[in-house]
Amino acid sequence: MILTGLAVGAVLGIVMQRGRFCVTGMLRDIFLQKTWRSFVALLIVISVHAVGIAALTSAGVIAPTYSNFAPLAVIGGGFIFGLGIILAGGCASGTWFRSAEGLVGSWIALIFYALSASAMQTGALNWLNAGVKSYDTSLTTLPASFGVSVWFFAIPLAIGTALAARHFLVKEAAQPKVARLNGPWWRRPLHIYTAGALVGLIGVIAWPLSAAAGRNSGLGITGPSGNIANFIVTGDGAKVDWGVMLVLGLFIGAFAAAKATGEFRLRVPDATTAVRAVAGGAMMGVGAALAGGCTVGNGMVQTALFSYQGWIALLFIALGVGAGAKLWLKPSTAPVTAGTYSTEESLDQAPTSAEDKVLTPGFAVATGAVALKTAAPKTQKARPLGQGRYALDTLGAVCPFPLIEAKDVIDTLDVGEELVIDFDCTQGTETIPRWAADNGHEVTDFRQTGDAGWQIAIRKN
Template identity: 30%
Template structure:
């Protein structure tokens, strides 16, 4: 990788942004402490969200990019990072689930049942595979391409100053309300009868489930490597180039603890995808062990959507679908753990750029683009709640917790994403035309 001269890096450094980040950290610390005095878990949710956001931005790590980057550039670097993330999390989760089974004297089946006698941390990610998962995954895949990011990516992009993400997020929340109603209706229909819940260790044992899951990851690796090779042969492959300010600086003889070179290394230089993926995996396991549930994003969006619609005059108090959500909203969303973690992601992403003096608002788009962001947000909200999860809850967490439906969601999401890329290529400002001509 090319290195930036330390003189150029210093010239592009804005100390005011660092000062703002320090003030923001102090305020967030005070806010987190205030939350912890009411409920320690609320503080944990905020802090873990901040860390997730910081990692996502510092490594430019995103789950939607696992579909978009290979399609646009032929490059599989992010996909490799994602596969490492999945592999590490799968092995760690197997240990947690197996340990729960042994220590509690439970059966494998009991470990996978949320709310049962011996549920393992993260057992809430084990869900039925049915038509709703397939449809929801496909719709979500199209939406994430239109909006320019998935559920976690939309939050991170908003923290980075992308105005389009604010548009997508607003409509994401509204779409989540519709999606929850659609899934409630689906579950009461005869279509829900065509459903199966398979926890892989129950069929193959924990070692077998690990080996099978890793085998699937290896197949994905082979597919993306062959595709990358094909793109290199036809001359349409592109290397992923870091922007100059994110590159390492040239080493000097003036290295010290309190000089710019050290600061750049720790707070400015971009992390590679493997580093980002490993840190995401560590945080995922931390969340699972401290909260008993997996990392989820879109459940909170339904609460946000209900809050918006109540402000517009709708009443959900007597609804069998939304009454519990409405009660939580009325008690204050800052008392809602999922909301705090999602807000933390926004703050963490903003801090990553402010500490690196790279934050700026990005709003260069047309009305057509804005309309597509909005529709994409609706699609993501609907798809996520219809499938009961996004590419975090229904994909990453589900696969890591050995739920078969996660693999089905992955296929549906990928097909939806590719469909969106093929249709909107060259039509949407965030999806330019690829250069597929031979060199």
């Protein structure tokens, strides 16, 4: 029966990879982009989950159990986890599917996430985990506290989420159309709201399948990740449960999706990104273990159960993300240099940047020597190409840094001038053209330049 976890995980990995579905980005957008649009996708997951779990519980198919709310652990753990996912560049599930896209930095974060989660669960840090959780309350869920059916919360949440989604979809339809990559339908990313609905549905299906295998829970990432590390170290086969199959399936599904759509390529981080991945991964494991779950276990499952743990953990994860964004997500002060890769292998696979070749039809290709003679540079980050065009090479930079640097550079350009951006962050295929549309800039060209490599040209308006 645990093999059903592998199948569910594979479908989840495909949906998350094709939907660029990472809760870190959803929470980060609130602080960096000042929009709640992508956060509504998380509310869609929670709403679908909530209605589905309430129906299964009412029908006697599943019997969820509820933990007592431990305020110190949930608040502190949630905040630490939020800081960690900013450093690591993705939440727990996001780190798994980005690892499947070939981001070695995500592999590093994943290793330290699994190790620290295992240390907190059964290893050297178990004393910390148990000690902080020792202070708890009798509070479990909101429905229990008010003495009402869970439907009194699930239905209003679903209605409110539907109205919020409609608001942003109407607003989206009224705005300039967001530039999309050309190609067959199956290579195009899923709309984030479609992905949210599918993730919620998968979560509903997951619970009875997991319960049938002896694991009375739904989707989860932290516990299974810790169990993998525990199994590798101890060889204890009991650790390989339905949840472990789920995360392994998530990796397999995301890899298959990335490979099939040309979005897989090994990308080795620079030293700064690698160090952040180590610190972020360790903080993710510690924080999620304390809080009783990550952005999946708490942010999708416990919230759907309307537990105090789930909603308060999500709030403090968001606050941690906001603090982390303030501390670490800033444009660089030094010029952005090409080739942040650190191995020959990744350099050999890296797509050609705009500094070497501009792919937009109708424009002359400018070599470095010619470009330097055309005009005095307005910014040290972007290289002048002549005729009011500039090239920004962000190959190797993890999200959201390609967008952060693009925003910083375009602020220095005059209206009518153009910025050509090379990037290999998959999430950038959504965030960069959407930012351009939201701010009234014109995308004059957008194309894939190779495996997991893209180039977009934006004219400032």
